[in-house]
Amino acid sequence: MTMELIQPGAIYTLWLREMIRFARSKSRIAGNFTMPFLWLVVMGTGLGASIQSAGGTSYLSFIGPGVIGMSILFSSIFSGVSVIWDRQFGFMKEILVTPVSRVSIVIGKIAGSATISLVNGMVVLLLTLLVGAVPLSTLTAGHMLVALAFMALIASAFVSIGLIIASLLNNTEGFQLIMNLLVMPLFFISGAVFPMDKVPDWMKTISLIDPLMYGVDGLRGILLGASRFPFLLDLAVLGAFCAAMVAIATYTFSKMKATT
């Protein structure tokens, strides 16, 4: 009990493991970019042909930040839930029996998974720049740095949610249920792919409790200069949400059993 809670060496080790695994999983890398690509190129172009303008910008530009948010959401929840696999395949026992604090294990896992999500998000960001969804001309290096930091925040929040789910679930069967019951609604209600200014009031209200809404809105603020709320508000809400999720994830994880 004399151990300090934050152990940088252990956190780095667990982060490193996620990086190695990510680099080796070619199918996962390819799979992560199919959906964003389809959204941007097919939907952006297809729907964009009929929707002239969304909140003052072209439809393609409008969904650019939305698709970045979507890809971060999906890959984050997925990595968080991968703890279930670690438990099922026994590797979690190996980690839990070392003298590494539970807090450090959670932080290491969040750091690793969030980094992977961030890399995913960066590739999609690059894609939006390539297809001209996000105008490069108005962006400074400062904008880019803020955007990356903000994306890291979104990633950490959703990785934590994935971890919470993983520590509460004890099998992978519930996984599909979570995708349908949680991830899809979060995605659709966030206004990632349609503007919130013309929708009915009830939908506007519900969207206020969707953390991804603040994530996507904040990205629009940085990348397009046009958003529903001021950027600082988005940042404050998402920051508070992320802190709460990390805290809850740490708690549920430390209560988790080593095996399924």
Next chain:
Amino acid sequence: MPVISITNLTKKFNGFTAVDGISLEINEGEVFGLLGPNGAGKTTTISMLATILPPTSGTATLCGHDCATATDEVRKCIGIVFQDQSLDDELTGRENMDMHGRLYGMRDELRKNRMNELLKLVELEQFADKQIKTYSGGMKRRLEIARGLMHHPKILFLDEPTIGLDPQTRRKLWDYIKAVNRDERITIILTTHYMDEADELCDRIAIVDKGKIIALDTPEGHKKSLGGDVASVECSEPEKFAALLGKAKLAKKANVAEGGKVIATVENGGEAVPKIMALAEKNGIAVKSVLVKQPNLEDVFLHYTGREIRDEEAGEKDRMKGAMRMHGRR
């Protein structure tokens, strides 16, 4: 000096008692065996000692630290090889070991040296940079043992170290285990339901059944506890002859085993043979062969529990576990 002291250790799962008030002391440098059938509570006992499961009641101290309250201190002084595989399949052997060393805060130089030393011990140097998913079951087991030793633990737990492996690989693993115990003075606690394994490796063996220790002794002591030798007689009318052996006070206990042989516990094997022959001749029973041997642990287990250690079901489960280990995961 005991390096592990266990007092009344108990684990209940929703009212079902898996470990039932175990008490024992294990000495430094000892190879201690928990021998018992499937479901005896071996893994549950080890899990409590290794801080993976909290005990329902009772206490255990390892290297002077309580396993329920001083978990970090206990974790630092133990290494464990789990019954089920616990390697990361995507990583290489070296990466798995390196990660382990890092998690225990070992410095770069120390980690590298220790890794090479252990890879050499378990003869996996050529495969160290291959991913675990390309390993055979035996290679995985060897790597797990090497990994468990990375951080110089004082106590090493081995939960069914050779389950599902072929005889040759098992012999190799036994050699490594002996070498580690001898050269590094590591106390080893191993569980098994293989009699030959317990016999070959252990200084002392606790026979566990239904969560309780029913006998605790050295392998020799266990065998002597039956008080004699075992004679196996192949003859006509085995049922009748078994009864005759008992009546003539030639055998303390005589049963007809599955193959139709008479298995009798006799006081002195050498002297018993002519007496057995004489008794058979007197009663007109034709004896085809008499084999006198020292009792093995199988006989001991049978003696204490009235059952054989491996029933059909257990054998099946074993094969499955072995097959799963072979095929790996994912």
